[in-house]
Amino acid sequence: xxxxxxxxxxxxxxxxxxxxxxxxxxxxxxxxxxxxxxxxxxxxxxxxxxxxxxxxxxxxxxxxxxxxxxxxxxxxxxxxxxxxxxxxxxxxxxxx
Numbered sequence: 001x002x003x004x005x006x007x008x009x010x011x012x013x014x015x016x017x018x019x020x021x022x023x024x025x026x027x028x029x030x031x032x033x034x035x036x037x038x039x040x041x042x043x044x045x046x047x048x049x050x051x052x053x054x055x056x057x058x059x060x061x062x063x064x065x066x067x068x069x070x071x072x073x074x075x076x077x078x079x080x081x082x083x084x085x086x087x088x089x090x091x092x093x094x095x096x
Contacts, residue, residue, distance in 0.1 A: 004082045008075055015070040018063045025060035029053050 032053035040046045 004079070007078055011070060011075050011078065015067055015075075018067040018070065022060050022063035022067060025056050025063060029057035029060055032056060 032049060036046055036049045036053055040049060
């Protein structure tokens with residue numbers, strides 16, 4: 001049981017990191033989007049910054065998906081696997 005809790009804590013670290021990177025990339029993307037249409041006057045600069053902003057927002061969505069995958073798929077899968085292994089190792093003794 002303590003090993004399972006340790007593994008869950010080890011899996012929560014990349015999940016928290018993915019959520020943090022997603023939040024930062026989302027904030028950076030929204031800030032870039034606001035700067036695109038607020039401060040540039042040359043059309044080429046607008047398109048360049050707008051394209052970079054779309055890439056950053058796509059990375060934010062990717063890291064958000066990784067966070068959801070870790071929380072919703074990997075950690076419950078680890079718990080189910082440990083329970084199945086415990087069921088396999090535990091057996092009832094029958095009298096002879």
